[in-house]
Amino acid sequence: MxxxxxxxxxxxxxxxxxxxxxxxxxPYIGCPHKCMYCYAEYMKHFTNxxxxxxxxxDVKRCxxxxxxxxxxxxxxxxxxxxxxxxPFERKFEATRGILKQFIxxxxxxxxxxxxxxxxxxxxLFKEIPNIRIGVSLNTLDDGIRKQIEPxxxxxxxxxxxxxTLHEEGFDTYIFLSPLFPGISDFxxxxxxxxxxxxxxxFENLNLRDAYRxxxxxxxxxxxxxxxxxxxxxxxxxxxxxxxxxxxxxxxYCQEHKIRYKSYFYHEKIRKQ
Ligand code: SF4
Numbered sequence: 001m002x003x004x005x006x007x008x009x010x011x012x013x014x015x016x017x018x019x020x021x022x023x024x025x026x027p028y029i030g031c032p033h034k035c036m037y038c039y040a041e042y043m044k045h046f047t048n049x050x051x052x053x054x055x056x057x058d059v060k061r062c063x064x065x066x067x068x069x070x071x072x073x074x075x076x077x078x079x080x081x082x083x084x085x086x087p088f089e090r091k092f093e094a095t096r097g098i099l100k101q102f103i104x105x106x107x108x109x110x111x112x113x114x115x116x117x118x119x120x121x122x123x124l125f126k127e128i129p130n131i132r133i134g135v136s137l138n139t140l141d142d143g144i145r146k147q148i149e150p151x152x153x154x155x156x157x158x159x160x161x162x163x164t165l166h167e168e169g170f171d172t173y174i175f176l177s178p179l180f181p182g183i184s185d186f187x188x189x190x191x192x193x194x195x196x197x198x199x200x201x202f203e204n205l206n207l208r209d210a211y212r213x214x215x216x217x218x219x220x221x222x223x224x225x226x227x228x229x230x231x232x233x234x235x236x237x238x239x240x241x242x243x244x245x246x247x248x249x250x251x252y253c254q255e256h257k258i259r260y261k262s263y264f265y266h267e268k269i270r271k272q
Contacts, residue, residue, distance in 0.1 A: 001055070002032055002054075002055055002056065002057055002088075003051055003055065003056045003057070004056075004057045004058075004059065004088060005056075005057075005058050005059070006058070006059045006061055006092075007029070007058045007059065007060060007061065008061055008062070008063075009060040009061065009062040010062070010064070011062065011064065012025045012026075012027070012060065012062050012066060012098060013025060013066060013071075013076070014026070016077065016080060018077065018080060019263060020075065020077055020110055021075040021076060021077035021110055022071075022074040022075050022076070023071065023074060023075070023076045023077070024076070024077045024078070024079065024080045025076060025077070025078050025079060025084075025098055026060070026078075026079045026080060026081050026082045026084075027059070027060055027078070027079065027082065027084050027089075027094035027095045027098055028057055028058060028059055028060060028079075028082040028083075028084070028086060028088070028089075028094060029043055029047050029049075029056075029057070029058035029060065029081075029082065030043070030049070030053070030054070030056045030057040030058060030082060031053075031054060031057070031081070031082045031083050031086055031151075032054055032057060032086050032087060032088065032151045033054070033083050033086060033114055033115075033149055033150075033151040033152040034053065034054030034149070034150050034151040034152075035148060035149045035152065036147075036148045036149070036211065036214055036215060036218060037148065037178055037205060037207075037211055037214075037215055038053060038054075038211065039206070039208055039210075039211070040053075040080070040081035040082065041053040041210055041211065042210065043081050054151060057086070057088055059088065059092045059094050060094060061094075065101060066098070066101050066102075068101070068102075068105050068107060071105070071107040072105075072106045072107065073106060073107075073108075074107060074108065075107075075108040075109075075110055076102075076107055076108070076109055076110065077110045077111075077112070078095065078098070078099075078109070078110070078111050078112070079112070083113050083114055083115060083152075084111065084113060085113040085114075085115035085117040085118045086115065086151075087115075087117070087151075089115075089117055090117060090120075095121070096120075096121055096124065099121060099124045099125075099128065100124060102128045102131075103124065103127040103128055104127060104128075104129065105128070105129075106129070106130070107130065108130040108131070108132070109128055109130065109131040109132070110131075110132050110134075111131070111132070111133045111134065112133075112134045112135070112136060112175060113133075113134075113135060113136075114135060114136055114137070114149065114152040114153060114158060115135075115152070115153045115157075115158070115161075116153055116157040116158060116160065116161035117153075118133060118135075118161055118165075119161050119164060119165070122165070122168065122170075125165075125170060131170070131171065132170075132171040132172070132173065133162075133165055133170055133171070133172055133173075134162070134172060134173035134174060134175050134197075134201070135158040135159075135161060135162045135174055135175070136158075136174070136175040136176075136177050137155055137158055137159070137174065137175075137176065137189065138176055138177060138178060138179055138180060138183075138184045138189075139155065139180075139183065139184055139185070139189075140155055140185070140188055140189055140192055141155075142154050142155050142156065144183065147218065147222065148180075148218070159192070159193055159196060162174055162193075162196055162197050163193075163195075163196035163197075166196055166197050166198065171198060172196075172197045172198055172199070173197055173198065173199040173200065173201055174189075174193055174196070174197045174199075174200050174201070175200075175201045175202075175203065176189055176200060176201065176202045176203070177201070177202070177203035177263075178203055178204060178205035178206065179202065179203065179204050179205055179245070180205050181205065181226065181229055181230060181233055181241055181245075182223065182226040182229055183223060183226070186202070186245075186248075186249055186252070187252060190252065190253070190256065190258060194256065194258055198259060199259045199260065199261070200253070200258060200259065200260040200261075201260065201261050201262075201263055202246075202249055202260065202261075202262050202263060202264065203262075203263040203264065204242050204245070204264045204265065207234050212234065216230060216234070229241065242264055242265075246262055246264050249262065250262075
């Protein structure tokens with residue numbers, strides 16, 4: 001049971017240090033997709049929510065129009081601490097309302113989601129001159145998806161959605177994120193999706209303190225054989241695995257003429 005409230009927001013825009021954007025808009029606080037590895041759980045502390053992450057959702061309402069002149073030539077990302085196309089967007093249309101403000105502007109809009117609900121807004125995307133749309137996934141195995149992203153749409157639906165957008169001529173990408181050591185098979189995903197998008201991005205799994213025990217317990221219970229590898233990476237701080245994986249991705253993409261960019265260790269990358 002998810003507790004849903006509508007809340008007044010003084011502003012929707014937040015400056016961001018993520019490499020892909022200048023500003024971010026999160027139309028919601030909370031996220032029903034409930035990903036096991038979600039770093040956004042810290043939002044609970046800012047908003048005094050006692051519920052578990054994924055069990056509450058605040059729908060932001062803001063009367064003030066976004067100041068577009070300030071954003072000319074900038075990149076605005078939707079979203080970083082929620083999924084703008086979570087299932088409640090179907091009812092509340094908070095994201096849709098925000099996107100309408102970007103019609104015929106000179107702002108670059110970057111959408112990243114796990115949901116095929118994104119297809120609903122193709123009519124708006126056509127009216128936003130500079131927009132890019134991506135889906136994130138890290139496995140083709142929907143059984144694993146149900147374990148680590150229990151509230152999110154199926155992998156099949158995400159791939160179908162991005163393929164549809166790609167075939168309709170939108171600028172698209174697939175974000176392989178976060179890559180779970182020994183579980184995420186990047187070659188399998190690229191083989192299945194290479195004709196479904198223009199571009200691929202990659203990001204490794206970072207384990208912060210808040211959710212690290214949850215992920216390690218999951219590995220212990222469901223992928224016991226991988227536990228030594230996770231201990232080596234996350235306790236021993238051995239970066240050799242990631243260096244090897246990044247090289248394998250580079251070689252594979254070069255061999256198969258796949259456009260890609262790595263955001264491994266993106267937390268350490270300063271926006272250039
Ligand atoms: S979709 Fe993104 S914001 Fe939502 S729970 Fe998953 S990682 Fe967190």
